[in-house]
Amino acid sequence: METKRIDRTRRSQFLIPTTVLLGSILATYYASLFSANINKEQFETRFQALANQTTLLIQEKLDRYPLLLKTTRGLVLNHLNDVEKHWPLYFEQAALNFEANGIIGITYTRYVPQRNRQMFVDIQRKTYGPDFRIFPDTLREDAFVLMQAAPDTITQKVRGFDIGSESNRRFAAERAKNSSSLALSEPISLLPTDQQSLDYLFLLPVESPDPNDPYTPLFHGWVTIGFSLSMLLEETLQKIDPLIHVEAVDERIGQKPLYDSHPSEKADPHLLPFRLKQTLELSHQRIDLYYTPLNAFASTDILYRHDLSILIGGSLIGTLGAFACFLMLGGRARALRQAEVMTRLSRDSNSRYQALFESSPEAIILSVDNRIILANSSAVGLLGACGIEQLIGLNVLDIASDSNRTSADELMKSLQQSKHDKLPPIEEQLVRLDGSTFDAELSLSRTTYDNASAIQLMFRDISDIKKRRNAAKIAKKVLEHTTEAIMVTDNNARIILTNPAFTALTGFTDKQALDQKTSLLKSGHHDINFYKQLWRDLLHTGQWIGEIANRKRSGEVYIQKTNISAVYDKDGDISHFVCVMSDITEQKRTFDTIRFQALHDNLTKLPNRIHFEARAEKALSRASLAGSHFAILFIDLDDFKPINDSFGHLLGDKLLVALADKLSAALRPSDMVSRIGGDEFLVLADELTHLDEARLLAERLMHMISTPVEIDGIELRVSASIGISIYPSQGDSIDSLIHAADQAMYSAKKQGKNQVAIASQDTTQLIPR
Incomplete structure (x- = not known):
């Protein structure tokens, strides 16, 4: 019995310590795994923060370029004829730190058509000396000639350089010219160095209104900023942490990195999962930055799946515990202490989980x-x-x-x-x-x-998210099914969204309209002042409502009722514009027809009395302010009734139409003739330079009316009695002037017809034939 008990004890001495050892190693394993994950999370957070900070610092500098280009364009437009005098002074006062902003140079480049090339060279030689030339020689007709540069140290080297001689610069310049907006070149080489450099050219067209053609601006050239993205990256990394590996990719060129901060240093495969992608944006172009930590940046711990210090220390402690258990197998105190250790480990694990849980x-x-x-x-x-x-x-x-x-x-x-x-x-x-x-x-x-x-x-x-999501779905359905044409643009008037009604109205599909400027619909009907006022009102009030004559894809011009509203971002800046449009061409035609009928005589199409009096009131207002004169002539045809009685009303009507045409043709553009009924007409002779003008006009009209007119093979002859009243001698209102002219006409008719009479305050003066 004793032998069996000893055997069991011996077996326990090996079995229990072994179990303790394995349990300790297992607990240590999971503790090291958990600790390593926390280290990795902390490392990833720190690394991501550094990548974000690097991208934000570079983006902040890139965002300054458009404003700098626009102020430089203002300098050029204000001094088009002597920009060379003001250019160096402007940049001296601006005191720009070119290197800190990654800028290699700022330039003004002139557009020179082939027909003006020699004349342009001759003029520049008078300013810059006989050695001025356009270089290099190319077979292209037009030249893009660099004329001014900053810093001033590079001006002499580059003046006369034709940037169009390089394809990447030429394509970017043509894109900026055609779109009348900012353009970014593909990567080019600006720095004369053997070192790796990722450079770009940022261009803004320089345009001014053409006094001879309000619809097409005068194009002068471009202001440009040449900048080095690699210079920006290197300077920023030196400030933040040079142990980050950065690669730059321009998708227009492909996925191959165009810039590598550490080309000779290969990243550890364990660190590749931490690789981050960030994006820089400049003039609707995207440049991707890929960040990877270098070995020196990362602590050794994160390269492993487990925390080695915990794993090694825990294993050692477990081994020692097992050995102690082996030595003190029979001791209750050791068993209690071991239980306490395991309880504490469990409590610590739960505490750590609880901390993460609560946070x-x-x-x-x-x-x-x-x-x-x-x-x-x-x-x-x-x-x-x-x-x-x-x-x-x-x-x-x-x-x-x-x-x-x-x-x-x-x-x-x-x-x-x-x-x-x-x-x-x-x-x-x-x-x-x-x-x-x-x-x-x-x-x-x-x-x-x-x-x-x-x-x-x-x-x-996610209640708010679902509400916004549902609202977006509803808005999309409304956009798709509304009969109103809708166009959404960014704050540069570039189209980013249209609905099917837009295509039905304009003929432009989504694909044809997206990323185009709203000038896509421009008809040329409105001058540049119309659009300037539209933009002033829109930017000041956030809304513009009115009518625009636009052009469809087919070339048809139509009248568009337009409601444009600005959309503001969280900072209160305009981010987008929403334009609701409808074709009101037919409504306008109907309205114009009704308006014409209300203001014109149905037979002769001459203005009626309502129209005449409205026009005369305007003449009265002008004359009273300027102290000038105008006259009203009252014309009544003599012996018109016998023609109606003898040949019928149809022939009489044709005679009235013929006389109306003759009267209209005999007047100045500032004058007006109106049929007020039957065979009576009124004439407004505006802006008289001397009073005899009214008498001479009346006599000319009287002789013209008395000239025979042939209608349907029948020669008809009528005469006219004409009365004249002059402002302000014969009246200070339109009614009184018409009445005075009417009385003068009757006086002329009593004197034997075919006469002209001028009204006066007391008597009517008859002008003999």
Whole structure:
């Protein structure tokens, strides 16, 4: 018996220490894994912050370029004829730090057509000396001649250089000229160095209004900024951390890096998962930056899956513990101490989890057997609980809405039975303790807590997101199905969105319109002042409503009712414009027809009395302010009734139309003739330089009317009696002037017809034939 007991003791002396050793190694393994993950997360956060900071610093400098180009363009436009005098003074006062901003040079380049080339060279030689020339010689007709540069030290070297001789610069310059907007070249070489350099040219066209053609501006050339992106990157990395590996990719060229901060240093494969992509934007062009940490940047710990210090130390401690257990197998005190150590390790593990659990911005709940055993502060707040004690012990299905309770239960059961530890995120409606509901994005995963199998629910409120998403869907449907044409542009008037009604109205498809300027629809009907006023009103008030004559893709010009509204970003700056348009051409035609009929005689198409009096009132206002004169002539045809009686009203009407045409043709553009009924006409003789003009005009009209007119093969002859009143001698109102002219006409008719009479305040003066 004793021998058997000794054998069992001996076996226990090996079995128990071995178990302790394996358990210690396993605990150490997971502790080292957890610690390594935390190290990696901290490293990744730090690395991402450095990458973000680098990108923001470079983007901040790039964002200065458009403003700098626009101020330089203003300098050129203000001194087109003597820009060479003001250029160096401007940049001397500006005191720009070119190198700090990555700028190699700022230039003004003239556009020189072939027909003006020799004359241009001759003029420049008078200013810059006989050695001035355009170089290099090319077969191209037009030249893009660099004339001014900053800093001043490079001016003499580059003046006369034809930037169009290089394809990348030429294509960018033509793109800026054709679009009347900023353009960025493809990568070019600006720095004369053997070192790696990624350079670009940023161009802004210089245009001014053409006094002879308000629809087409005069094109003078370009102001440009040449900059080195590699210089910007190197300076920024030196300030932040030179141990970051940066590659720059311009997708217009391909995916091959055009810049590499450390071409000779190869990144450790363990660090490639930390590679980040950031994007720089300049004039609608994107340049991608790829960041990778170098070995010297990263601590050795993150290169491994486990924390080696914990793994080695824990293994050593476990070994020593096992050896001690072997030596003191029979001692109860050692057993109690070992139990205490394991309890502390478990408590520390739970404490670490609890810290991460509480700090999460996402709401997290742990449930065991569908009962909530733990919830973080985000979950307490989101579910409307006063404290965690209100949630502990609740059935986790109680936070699911009634309609989703069954599906939620099935979802949790499927997770427990699944071979996967987590399920993809889903959207569910959850219930707060007060019964109110909210939309949530919910993630479920299996875990353990205090050695018990548990389910972790992580969720966040997406009610606002869903509202915005639904609003966007509704807006899209409205946009697609509304009969109003809608066009959305960025703040540079470049089209970024249209609807089907826009295509139906203009004939331009989405593909044809997107990324084009709104001048795509320009008809040439409006002058440059119209558009300047439109933009002033729009930028000042945020809205412009009016009518624009635009052109469809077919070339047809139409009248467009236009409502443009500005859209503002969170900083209060205009980010977009929304334009709602409709074709009102037919309405305008109908309105113009009705308006014409209301203001004109149906037979002769001459202005009627209403139209005449409105025009005469304007003449009265001008004359009263200027102290000038105008006259009203009252014309009544003599013996017109016998023609109607003898030949019929149809022939009489034709005679009236013929006389109306003759009267209209005999007057100045500033004058007006009106038929006021029957065979009576009124004439407005505006802006008289002397009073005899009215008498001479009346006599000329009287003789013209008395000239025979042939209608349908019949020669007809009529005469006219004409009365004249002059402002202000014979009246100070239109009614009084017409009345005075009418009385003068009757006086002329009493004197034997075919006479001209001028009214006066007391008597009527008859002008003999």
